[in-house]
Amino acid sequence: MAKIKCECGHINPEGTVLCEACGKPVEENQHIDGNDKQKLLNMRYDGSARRSQTYNKSIIDKLWNFFSSVKVGVWLIVLALIASGIGTIFPQEQYIPANAVSRDPSIYYEDQYGIFGLIYYQLGFHNLYSSWWYLLLIALIGISLVVCSIDRFVPLYKALKRQKPRRHTQFLKRQRLFSQTDDVTDDDKAKLKSNLKKKRYKVYEENGHLLAEKGRFSRWGPYVNHIGLIIVLIAALLRMTPLMYMEEYVWVREGEQTVIPGTDSEYYLENKEFVLETYDKDDERYQEALEMQGDVVKNYQTNVAIYKDSGEQVAGAKPELDKVTEDEIRLNHPLEVDGFTLFQSGYQNNEFKNMTFKIHETDDNDEKSLGSFTIDLSSPKDKYELDNGFTVAVNQYYPDYELDEGEPRSKTNYPRKPAFVFSVHTPDGEEPEMSFVGVGNNVDPTGENDYKLGIEDFDMRYASGLSVKRDYTLPFFIIGAAIFMIGVIQGMYWQHRRVWIHPEGEGVMVAGHTNKNWFGLKKDIEQVIEDTDVEMVTDQQELK
Amino acid sequence: MDSMANISGTALYIAFVLYFIATIFFGATVKQKKQDTSKSVSGAIGITITMIGFLVQIVYFVTRWIASGHAPVSNLFEFMTFFGMGLVFAFIILYFIYKLNILGLFALPIAMIVIAYASVFPTEISPLSASLQSHWLYIHVTTVSLSYGILSISFVAGLIYLIRQIDQTRRSKRTTWLEVVLVSLFVFVGFSIISLVFNVSGYSAEFEYSFNGETVTTDYHLPPIVGPNEGNLLTGDRMNPFFEAPGWMQGVEASRKFNTIIWSTLTGLLLYGVVRLILRKRIGAAIQPLLKKVKPDLLDEVSYRAVAIGFPLFTLGGLIFASIWAHYAWDRFWGWDPKEVWALVTWFFYAAFLHLRLSRGWHGERSAWLAVGGFAIILFNLIAVNLVLAGLHSYA
Numbered sequence: 001m002a003k004i005k006c007e008c009g010h011i012n013p014e015g016t017v018l019c020e021a022c023g024k025p026v027e028e029n030q031h032i033d034g035n036d037k038q039k040l041l042n043m044r045y046d047g048s049a050r051r052s053q054t055y056n057k058s059i060i061d062k063l064w065n066f067f068s069s070v071k072v073g074v075w076l077i078v079l080a081l082i083a084s085g086i087g088t089i090f091p092q093e094q095y096i097p098a099n100a101v102s103r104d105p106s107i108y109y110e111d112q113y114g115i116f117g118l119i120y121y122q123l124g125f126h127n128l129y130s131s132w133w134y135l136l137l138i139a140l141i142g143i144s145l146v147v148c149s150i151d152r153f154v155p156l157y158k159a160l161k162r163q164k165p166r167r168h169t170q171f172l173k174r175q176r177l178f179s180q181t182d183d184v185t186d187d188d189k190a191k192l193k194s195n196l197k198k199k200r201y202k203v204y205e206e207n208g209h210l211l212a213e214k215g216r217f218s219r220w221g222p223y224v225n226h227i228g229l230i231i232v233l234i235a236a237l238l239r240m241t242p243l244m245y246m247e248e249y250v251w252v253r254e255g256e257q258t259v260i261p262g263t264d265s266e267y268y269l270e271n272k273e274f275v276l277e278t279y280d281k282d283d284e285r286y287q288e289a290l291e292m293q294g295d296v297v298k299n300y301q302t303n304v305a306i307y308k309d310s311g312e313q314v315a316g317a318k319p320e321l322d323k324v325t326e327d328e329i330r331l332n333h334p335l336e337v338d339g340f341t342l343f344q345s346g347y348q349n350n351e352f353k354n355m356t357f358k359i360h361e362t363d364d365n366d367e368k369s370l371g372s373f374t375i376d377l378s379s380p381k382d383k384y385e386l387d388n389g390f391t392v393a394v395n396q397y398y399p400d401y402e403l404d405e406g407e408p409r410s411k412t413n414y415p416r417k418p419a420f421v422f423s424v425h426t427p428d429g430e431e432p433e434m435s436f437v438g439v440g441n442n443v444d445p446t447g448e449n450d451y452k453l454g455i456e457d458f459d460m461r462y463a464s465g466l467s468v469k470r471d472y473t474l475p476f477f478i479i480g481a482a483i484f485m486i487g488v489i490q491g492m493y494w495q496h497r498r499v500w501i502h503p504e505g506e507g508v509m510v511a512g513h514t515n516k517n518w519f520g521l522k523k524d525i526e527q528v529i530e531d532t533d534v535e536m537v538t539d540q541q542e543l544k
Numbered sequence: 545m546d547s548m549a550n551i552s553g554t555a556l557y558i559a560f561v562l563y564f565i566a567t568i569f570f571g572a573t574v575k576q577k578k579q580d581t582s583k584s585v586s587g588a589i590g591i592t593i594t595m596i597g598f599l600v601q602i603v604y605f606v607t608r609w610i611a612s613g614h615a616p617v618s619n620l621f622e623f624m625t626f627f628g629m630g631l632v633f634a635f636i637i638l639y640f641i642y643k644l645n646i647l648g649l650f651a652l653p654i655a656m657i658v659i660a661y662a663s664v665f666p667t668e669i670s671p672l673s674a675s676l677q678s679h680w681l682y683i684h685v686t687t688v689s690l691s692y693g694i695l696s697i698s699f700v701a702g703l704i705y706l707i708r709q710i711d712q713t714r715r716s717k718r719t720t721w722l723e724v725v726l727v728s729l730f731v732f733v734g735f736s737i738i739s740l741v742f743n744v745s746g747y748s749a750e751f752e753y754s755f756n757g758e759t760v761t762t763d764y765h766l767p768p769i770v771g772p773n774e775g776n777l778l779t780g781d782r783m784n785p786f787f788e789a790p791g792w793m794q795g796v797e798a799s800r801k802f803n804t805i806i807w808s809t810l811t812g813l814l815l816y817g818v819v820r821l822i823l824r825k826r827i828g829a830a831i832q833p834l835l836k837k838v839k840p841d842l843l844d845e846v847s848y849r850a851v852a853i854g855f856p857l858f859t860l861g862g863l864i865f866a867s868i869w870a871h872y873a874w875d876r877f878w879g880w881d882p883k884e885v886w887a888l889v890t891w892f893f894y895a896a897f898l899h900l901r902l903s904r905g906w907h908g909e910r911s912a913w914l915a916v917g918g919f920a921i922i923l924f925n926l927i928a929v930n931l932v933l934a935g936l937h938s939y940a
Contacts, residue, residue, distance in 0.1 A: 034904075044902060074899050081892035088882040088929075095881070129880045279671045285612060289670035297674045332678040332872050343875035467875045477877070481864050488856040516852060519642065519845050542841050 010162070013155075015054030018047025020162040023171030040541055041174040043513055046163070048155035067140075067147035076141045083137060087128035090120050142233045149226045156219065165204045165211035167500050169509065175500075177512035177521065177537040184507045188532035192501055192508075195528040201499065210501035219515065221491020228484030235476035246340070248468040252302070253351065253378075254461050260306075262468050263340065268307040268321055274347060274462035276300045300347055301330035302464040306337050329466060339470055346465030352377050352415045353461035357437065359390055359424065362444070362452045372456055377415040389427030392453070396421035401438050424451055497521050499528070510537055548611035549669060555604035556625065560659055562597030563632065563652045566590045570648035574834045587645040594648065595636060601629050612669040617685040618676055620930060624662030626685070627926065630693030631655040634850070638697050642846055646838050651700045657729060660736040664743070680869035687861025692922050694854035695894070701847035702915030709840055709909055712829035722828045725916055727816050734811030735804070742766050749782040751775040753799075762800050766807045772799040801931055844908055847915050848901060855894050862887045886925040893921055 004012040010021035017029045018041065025035060025047070032053045033042035041047065052068035055061045066072055090113055096103050101111055105126050109117035124131055172178060193210060196203050201212035239245045248261035252271040260267040277298045281290055290296060304327065311320035329335045334343040358372040371386035377399065384392045398410040401419035408419070419438025426433075436443040437453045444452070495517045502509040510529070514521040518539070525537055569590035576584055605626070608616040616622040635651040638644075672681075703725065710718045742765055749764040753775035762772060771777070771785030789799035816827075823830045866887060867877035878884060897914050900906040906914075 038904075042904070070899055070902055074896050077892050077896045077899070081889050081896070084885050084889050084892070087880065088885050091882075092880055094879075129885075283671075285669055286671040288668040289666075292666075293670065296671045298671065299674050299677065331674050332680075334872060334875070345875055469875060477867075481867075485856065485860060485864070488859060492852045492856050517845070517849060519842060539841070542839075 008164070008166075008168070010164075013049045015049035015051075016047065017042075017049070017053075018171065019168070020046075020048065020159045021164045022166060022168045023047070023163075024168035025170060025174075035174075039174065040176055041171065043175075043515075045152050045156045046159040048159035050151050050155050052151045064147060064151070067144045068151035070148060073141070073144040073148055076137060076144055080134075080137050080141060083128065083134055086125060090117060090126070092128065093126045138233070142230060145226045145229055149223050153220075153223045160216060160219065163211065165206040165500070166209040167211075167502060167511075169502065169504070172500055172502055172509050172511040175511040175513050176518070176541045177525065177539060178510070179535040179537040180504065180507065180509045181533060181535045182505070182507040184532070184534055188534060189501070189503070189508065191532050192528055192534065195530070196499065199524055199528060201497075208503045210499075212499040212501070214497045215494040216496050218491055218494035219496045221487050221489070221494075223487070224490060225484045225487025228480045228482070228487055231480030231483060232477055233480075235473045235480055238476065239471070239473045244472045246468075246470040249345070250466050250468060251348070251463050252304075252466065253463045254353075257307075260340075260342075260468055262470065265319070266309055267324070267337070267340075268309065268319065269342070269466075270305040270307070271302055271464055272305060272326075273303040274300070274464045275303065276347065276349075276462070299331060301328050301333075301344055302466065303328050304335070304342075306335075308338075341469050341471075343467045343469065344464070345467045348463045348465070349460055350416050351461050351463060352418055352439075353459040355418065355455060356457040357392075357422075357453050358456040359386070359392075359451050359453055362449055367452075367454060369456070370451070375420075377418055390451075391425040393423045393425065393432070394420055395423055395434070398438070401441075422453060424449075424453070426451070495520065497524065499525060508534060510534060512537055548607045552604050552607040552611060553667075555600050555607065556659070556663075559597045559601035559604060560656060562593055562600060563656050563659075566593040566597060567649060567652045567656075569593060570645050570652065573645040574649065574837075584645060587643075587648075590645065590648050591636070591639055594632065594639075594652065598629070598632050598636060601632070605629065608669070614672045614676075615682040615685070616669075617682065617689070618672055619666070619670060620927075621662050621665040621667050623685060623689065624665070624926065625659055626689045627692055628655045628658040628662065630689040630691075631658060631696050632693070633690065634693035634697045634854075635700075637694070637853075638846060638850060641849070642842065644838070644842065644846060646704060646835065647697070647700060647846065650704055651697060654696070654700060654729070657732050657736075661732050664736055664739040675873045678869060678873060680865065680872065684861060684865040684869050687857060687865055689861075691854045691858035691861050692926070694850050694857065695922060696919055698847045698850035698854065698915045699919030701843050701850060702912035704835060704838065705840055705843040705847060705912040706909065706916070707828050707831050708835040708838060708843065709912075710828065710832075712826060712832050715826075719826055719828060721913075723826055726827050727812060730816045730819075731808050731812030734813075734815055735808035737815075738766065738807050738811045739804075748779065750778040751799075752778055762797050764800055764803060766803055768803055769806050770799055770803045775799070840908070844911060847912060848907075851894055851897055851915070851918070855898065858894070859891065863891060882929050883925065886921070886929050890918070890921050890925060893918055 002014045004014065004016055004019075004026055006012060006019040006022060006024055006026070008019060008022040008024065010019055012020050012026065015029065015032070016026050017033050017035065018025055025041065030036040033044065033047060035041050050068070052065045056065060090109060091097075093105050096105065096108050100108055102108050105121055109121040109126060111117070113120065120126060128134055189208070193203060193205075196210070196212040199214075201214045204211045204213070246262045250258060250261055250269070252258050252269060254271050254274050257268055257270040259265050260269050277300070278295045279286055279290060279298050281287070283290075286296075306324045306327075307321035308324050309319040310322050324337060325335075327335050329342050329344045331344045334341045336342075354374050354376050356372055356374040358367075358369040360367045360370055371388040371390055373384040373386055373392060375381075375384070375394075380394055380397050382394055384394075386392070396408075398408060398419045399413055399415040399417075400411040401417050402409060402411045411417075417439050419436065419441055422435045422437060423432040424435060433449045433451060434445055435449060435453050436445060437455070439455070442452070442454065495514050497514040497520070498512065499521075500509075500511045502511070510525065512521050512525055522537070522539070529536060567590075569586050572586040573584045573590070576586070605616060608622075617626050631651065632655050635647060635655070639647060706718075706722050706725075710716075710722055712719060747765055747767065749768055750761055751764065751768070751772050752759060752761050753772035754760075761778065762775075767783055768777075768785040769787075771788050773789050775785075775788070777784060785803075789802050819827060866884070870879065870884070871877040897911070897918065900914070901911065
């Protein structure tokens with residue numbers, strides 16, 4: 001490598017723009033930061049030698065240079081920004097509303113949004129955020145983050161470590177803030193030093209040359225926050241593996257017990273009670289709003305018991321269940337058990353728990369009950385014997401009744417629309433009568449029945465929707481986010497300010513540089529030169 | 545309870561008036577001859593009144609909290625009002641860093657426009673729906689609003705910069721775009737005025753139309769320039785719409801919102817037209833001479849600094865706190881809901897802004913245009929995402 005020796009004696013690495021020690025511009029490298037065309041020096045990375053600006057021969061060099069460009073980084077960010085926005089024009093596939101005419105994306109988008117919807121769907125924008133090109137875009141941003149950071153951090157770190165208080169006059173004159181005073185007493189010079197110290201600058205001295213520095217650590221902020229972002233991206237990558245992330249969903253009816261999916265049948269869950277609370281209509285605070293909005297749900301929760309199977313897990317063997325905990329799973333308050341988390345997610349109230357039927361005489365207009373019986377819909381019996389001597393046999397049971405081309409059948413196994421075919425045996429031993437009874441149905445197939453069955457009462461049953469997650473990546477996300485916040489605060493809420501005092505003849509040159517908040521630095525310098533004959537620095541880059 | 549709600553409403557009104565008075569005092573600093581505006585008496589009075597106004601708005605916030613039993617940031621009226629409050633607070637912070645009076649002359653009217661806009665939406669106290677029942681509601685919404693407030697100051701400084709710097713001697717693309725930005729502020733004012741006028745007169749026209757295969761009704765509070773697609777006017781004695789909303793507008797009550805946008809735009813343009821007629825020049829050109837005293841450099845720095853302060857806060861409130869809450873409430877910390885995506889878009893935008901500041905050519909005017917763009921994205925996320933795009937956040 002061709003090292004560059006400066007006239008101050010410091011040996012700089014190849015590609016250096018400003019000498020690390022004294023800041024003197026290295027003649028042949030001024031084009032790199034565009035200093036050749038400007039009066040002021042570009043101080044972005046203190047003129048340190050960056051790999052990307054030095055080598056451009058091999059493929060690796062070219063790739064490195066591509067990703068280390070902030071311009072490329074910004075373009076990637078802008079592309080990701082535009083793509084993200086496009087994904088919100090129409091709902092993503094998972095947000096197609098449940099009451100849509102069809103939830104099939106090939107139908108929904110065209111049906112709902114016409115030609116634009118069709119194009120949207122055909123371009124795959126209905127799953128934009130998991131499309132290969134969106135993920136690629138994010139990955140490229142990740143690579144850009146790493147390469148940009150390494151390309152700049154190392155040389156910048158070295159340059160700031162090797163800087164000397166004594167700077168070349170060319171360096172000072174070409175700073176944004178600069179002044180030269182011809183006559184300054186030693187007293188005033190000493191005052192400058194003590195004032196800088198009073199302003200809590202760290203002052204380094206070399207033969208009367210001063211370097212006053214403050215907040216250098218804020219220069220590392222961007223690199224710290226980029227590390228945080230990379231950890232977040234890695235966490236997102238890990239989350240795609242089943243080892244690190246598991247997600248299941250389970251419906252449990254009130255009173256039911258079920259195995260918790262995703263736990264290898266190790267854990268069981270019992271829904272002891274589902275609670276749904278709505279706001280009180282008489283609450284005067286909300287009266288006005290409730291009149292307009294109708295019922296507003298205040299809370300819903302499932303009171304559960306969690307069990308663990310302690311026995312050997314043999315297929316078909318009855319599990320030996322030990323209670324782990326009994327708790328509530330409430331919206332906004334998930335329950336954590338042994339590394340997995342249960343969230344209250346949804347609920348349904350469309351299933352019947354039990355139904356009570358009564359028998360009355362067909363031609364009795366008052367429908368006076370001769371006797372009644374209750375069917376537990378989760379396990380109906382074959383036969384119900386009534387107190388008055390009647391017996392009702394259940395010939396057919398359709399939990400979720402529908403007519404399919406004239407044939408009665410059950411759509412699902414859940415009692416959402418139960419219907420029965422009963423045969424009623426009277427106490428006097430006559431020929432039994434057939435009856436078809438269900439929700440909204442009451443048919444006498446022969447038209448000659450003496451007795452009729454009617455629904456007297458019923459109870460509904462809530463089903464609680466719980467999502468089950470086990471996510472080992474969460475700590476990574478938390479650490480990544482925390483590091484990002486530390487870095488971004490470090491970089492944004494502090495500034496790296498430097499003031500150079502350079503004795504020149506009988507007087508001094510004063511120059512100042514900061515990476516942001518020039519207003520603050522100017523105020524600092526104003527206060528430092530107060531009551532001295534030193535002239536205030538001029539801002540050589542002021543916008544007109 | 546009722547009395548608390550009354551105190552709250554009155555306090556908001558007083559705060560609004562105080563901001564107005566403070567604006568006048570900041571306006572008075574423009575005419576002062578002195579170069580150094582930081583020692584102006586009028587500016588000192590202005591900032592004092594602003595702070596009193598801010599305290600009164602806190603009274604609004606606290607009393608409404610007591611009256612409703614939850615932090616008043618749960619619907620569009622409440623969080624837009626809170627956003628206005630965040631804007632004023634951010635202005636106060638930046639005022640004390642930079643002592644820039646002109647900032648008040650622009651920041652306070654914009655805060656007032658926001659509050660006026662908010663108060664047109666239903667203001668009655670409503671119960672908190674189940675998924676909002678969490679202390680993360682206040683942590684998340686307050687930090688986001690404050691960060692939005694600070695980022696908006698970046699817009700305010702950028703806008704002043706543009707008015708000050710753009711060559712107004714002849715018409716150009718830049719003068720036109722600047723007028724577009726100013727017109728859109730008029731449209732917000734137009735929305736507030738036109739809604740207020742028809743609210744007071746109690747106008748209502750009901751339509752029936754088909755939505756997702758169901759027959760639904762919608763109640764227009766502004767005369768229908770545009771009616772629902774294949775809709776029927778139910779209320780007699782009301783004008784018939786001039787035309788129907790196109791079929792592809794399928795959002796909830798899309799036609800009514802579209803109608804409101806048309807009315808607001810027309811009113812805004814009318815207002816703008818009147819002002820133009822009085823001034824007889826572009827509004828930018830009319831304001832420009834008042835700003836000659838302000839250093840463009842300082843405006844550029846305030847605009848950048850506001851982003852530097854606001855960006856970390858936005859990340860914290862808008863992405864991190866938001867994710868934590870989403871984890872508890874919706875069992876996932878990130879789900880590509882439109883509001884989440886637009887928070888990410890906002891974040892990307894300001895990240896790009898900060899990176900561009902590293903290059904020389906992006907200071908000054910370009911940076912100011914970017915600050916305007918950032919504000920547009922913030923407003924889009926605050927308003928349009930709730931009203932236009934369907935999603936989990938559409939509770940307003």
